[in-house]
Amino acid sequence: MTVAAIMTLDKIHAGIPLYQQIANHLILHIRRGTLPKGYRLPGSRQLAKQLGVQRGTVNAAYDELVIQGWVKAMPRSGFFVRNNLPDVSPQHWRQEDTEALPYPEKTAYGLQQMDHLQLPLIKGLPGLAFNDGFPDLRLAPVQALGSHLRSIMLKPVYRRLLSYGNVEGNDALRVELSQYLNETRGLNTTPAHIFITRGSQMGIFLLAQTILRPGDNVIVGQTNYHVANASFVHAGANLFRVPVDKQGIDVDAIAQLCAQQPVRAVYVTSHHHYPTTVTLGADRRINLLALARKYGFAIIEDDYHYDFHYDSNPILPLASADTDGHVAYIGSFSKCIAPAFRVGYIVAPPNLLQVMGRLRRIIDRQGDSLLEQAVADLLKEGEIQRHLKKVRKIYQDRRDAFCRRLHDVLGDAVVFDPPAGGLAVWAGFDPAISLPRVAARASKSGLYVSDGTVYNPPGINLNSARLGFAALAPEEMKQAIQILKESLQP
Ligand SMILES: Cc1ncc(COP(=O)(O)O)c(C=O)c1O
Incomplete structure (x- = not known):
């Protein structure tokens, strides 16, 4: 077998220059041992002829091999595979060796399976969907964001943002956010209380890793945001689940648990509980904070839908009444x-943010400073505030239309309370109806609806799903509810 026979060159489509292809083939065979140490490569004129390429191309390939240290050039004798390469057991040429082996599909070593991280991935889907409570992307303020981002990238004054910055996030955004949160959520922060993340999920993860130690007890709602649960389990915590009713998480049940064992943290989605959308009652808020003071636990308050409230002024977050440093918001x-656009934040006492910053440094280093600057500018100019005002009205109309129609078309088959805020309705299906079957049928008719399993606590079938309404324009909403109705038929 000649050296030329071990190569298949792509002379027409290849994005890789021919000399590089030749060099890559030779390296592959030196690595595999089919071209053993000390092997004399054919003369460039001969190899060029066999391969049907210019002699200069082979010379360039050989030069590359010399530069990379695979081959040694011996004046007047030719090119030899270097003798000081690591030992590989020599192999014979086989026809199949002319192709590079594919990149492996599996590691050569075992992996920890991390079963608690095997969660369904809730995604935005094209077409008709009752999503999990996502905004209508057609309304997203991308024009404003894009033009700010573009001008930030072009202005010399912002060039420093192209470099490494703070682990806590863009300073301008911390300033704007502090003011914005103080105005809209009754907080009393300074920028030193603000830590910018790449979304709430990162906030939950960082807090879990920072606050919790293996073996710590964490209380969550019996049905809860499954990804938060996974974050706590990943940090080594034990989950204790307490009931959630129409007033939110059962704070008496939390008190009972605290009396029985140490509790390190309580996770709440206080404004609109996930997935049920209920708002945590005022008395329960006061009692929960009092319990945190009594037992010294942390409250992780995930306010993922605060901006969308329809019936009254929003209820202020627990963080607004926390003067002792119990709440991380x-x-x-x-x-x-x-x-x-991955921009989120944590509001907490600076000593916690400092520890979190050290952790962030080894995961992500920092966020997207340019994007964060653009969001800061949008806040400063009131663009975000105007956008929210506009979409709040649209989403409120959609909520009203959706709830009316859902009730009119589906009657008793579905039980729900119109949510006071948020972007989804929590719908309980008649126990005689199998939600997974409905989901499968709807999918055949082009509608995504959750099969509900993601919301089920262990061993309990709630037969319920979040029906996101905000991303459905009126006609789409009608169509979606009609398909849902047809999918309910026995
Ligand atoms: C309750 C809750 N928390 C956090 C998140 C994460 O959101 P993000 O990381 O996009 O801010 C979600 C996502 O939908 C959610 O439903």
Whole structure:
């Protein structure tokens, strides 16, 4: 077998220059041992002729091999595979060796399976969908964001943002956010209380890793945001699930648990509980904070849908009444701008943010400083505030239309309370109806509806799903509810 026979060159389509292809083939065979140490490569004139390429191309390939240290050039004798390469057991040429082996599909070593991370991935889908409570991307303020981002990239004054910056996030955004959160959520922060993340999810993860130690007890709602649960389990915590009713998480049940064992943290989605959308009652808020003071636990308050409230002024977050440093408050721009723009935040005492910053440094280093600057500018100019005002009205109309129609068309087959805020309705299906079957049927008719399993606590079938209404324009909404109705038929 000649050296030329071990090569298949792509002379027409290849994005890789011919000399590089030749060099790559030779390296592959030196690595495999089919071209052993000390092997004399054919003369460039001969190889060029066999391969049907210019002699200069082979010379360039040989030069490359010399530069990379695979081959040694011996004046007047030719090119030899270097003798000081690591030992590989020599192999014989085989026809199949002319192709590079594919990149492996599996590791050669075992992997920890991390079963608690095997969660369904809730995605935005094209076409008709009752999503999990996502905004209408057609309304996203991308024009404004894009033009700010573009001008930030072009202005010399912002060039420093192209470099490494703070682990806590863009300073301008911390300043703007502090003011914005103080105005809209009754907080009393300074920029030192603000830590910018790439979305709420990162906030939950960082807090879990920072606050929790393996073996710590964390209380969550019996049905809860499954990805938060996974974050706590990943940090080594034990989950204790307490009931959730129409007033939100059962704070008496939390008190009972605290009396029985140490509790390190309680996770709440206080404004609109996920997935049920209920708002945590005022008395329960007061009692929960009092319990945190009594037992010294942390409250992780995930306020993922705060911006969308319809019936009254929003209830202020627990964080607004926390003067002792119990609450770590999480928010994001995912629902207000769009989930693809990964900007979120944590509000907490600076000593916690400092520890979190050290952790962030080894995962992510920092966020997207340019994007964060653009969001800061949008806040400063009131663009985000105007956008929210506009979409709040649209989403409120959609909520009203959706709830009316859902009730009119589906009657008793579905039980729900119109949500006071947020972007989804929590719908309980008649126990005689199998939600997974409905989901499968709807899917055949082009409608995504959750099969509900993601919301089920272990061993309990709630037969319920979040029906996101905000991304459905009136006609789409009608169509979606009609398909849902047809999918309910026995
Ligand atoms: C309750 C809750 N928390 C956090 C998140 C994460 O959101 P993001 O990381 O996009 O801000 C979600 C996503 O939908 C959510 O439903």
